[in-house]
Amino acid sequence: MTRADLHTLTGAYAVHALSGRELGEFERHLAVCDACRQEVRELRETAARLAVASSLAPPPTMKDDVLRRIATVRQEPPRLAARETRESHAGPRRRTGRRAVNVALAACVAAAAVCGGAAVWQYRQASDARDTARRSEQRAARAEELTQVLAAPDAHSRSGRMTGGSTGTVVVSRGLDKAVFLASGLPEPPAGRIYQLWFSDGGTMRPAGLLDSSGRSTAAVMSGAVGKASAMGVTVEPAGGSRAPTGDPLVLLAFPSA
Structure with a gap:
């Protein structure tokens, strides 16, 4: 390319x-x-x-519009058996009135569900967009x-081969008091494990963040100040990281001198 x-x-x-x-x-x-x-x-x-x-909020008039339009929709009459039809003659007005009330209640419930569902959908959309x-x-x-x-003027780097054939490079800027670690060909760690970065303060390992990798090139700014650290390392730790290394480092790179 x-x-x-x-x-x-x-x-x-x-x-x-x-x-x-x-x-x-x-x-x-x-x-x-x-x-x-x-x-x-x-x-x-x-x-x-x-x-x-x-992500747009529903218009304030949405609920009123739905309720108003429901009143203009013709309801299909129920299909009654012959016996039910004969029995209905006993009190048509009362039954018709009760049915109308039930239909109106059902319409109100449906409208509330529509409006409520739209509001929930809009809220989720807005929340997803914010995230x-x-x-x-x-x-x-x-x-x-x-x-x-x-890009720091005082940036210096050092590279080394890691266990498994991948390559690691550390770039240090004493002026910014920060370090960056770059890896190439670093395979995805075993299930339930993660790569962890460390500063070496005279041989004492200090946590410097976690590193995601799926076999491709990756880079991360190491967490915390460089301070008096003279080297850095990478280990494989349980998911979530450890307070101290639980195994030998895959690589240990001494920081380059200015």
Whole structure:
């Protein structure tokens, strides 16, 4: 894929429509292309606004309109057996009146159900749109933070092979007091397990966040300040993470010196 081709993928990336090798190539391109990063941010903001705008509250007159129109709909007469027809002659007015009341009550219940159902649907749509917008904003914020570290003037990196043949790279900015970990070819962890990042403070491992991976390239800003850490590691831990490593690290990378 050429550099010109990569510039055309901002829209698909903004709505999470890329996958596999194409996603990995574009994310590497995004780390070095200011124009594409700016376009992705703008597209995500627009998508978030459109999602919120699509959620509309039902008009205040909706319930009154439904109730008014019900009165104009002709009800089909019930089909009665011959015996029921003869018995009905005993009190036609009373039975007709009672039937009309029942029909009216049923209409009111149906109208309430329609209005209530519409309100619930609209509420769910609005809630889903807000959740989507919030997730998009969070992803955009994480991408911005990752880009800041990678583009920092004092950013230095170190790479190493991980257990299983994958590659890991750590990028450290002492000025920002932050570090980013990038992995290529990291397989999905076993069921009920997750990758966890660690800072090494003179040999003492400090939790630095969790890492999602499904076999493709992935990147994450390590949680917490770099501080006096001199290295970082990756382990496989129970879902939810651990306070201390429960096994040997897949990789242990010493932080590059300035």
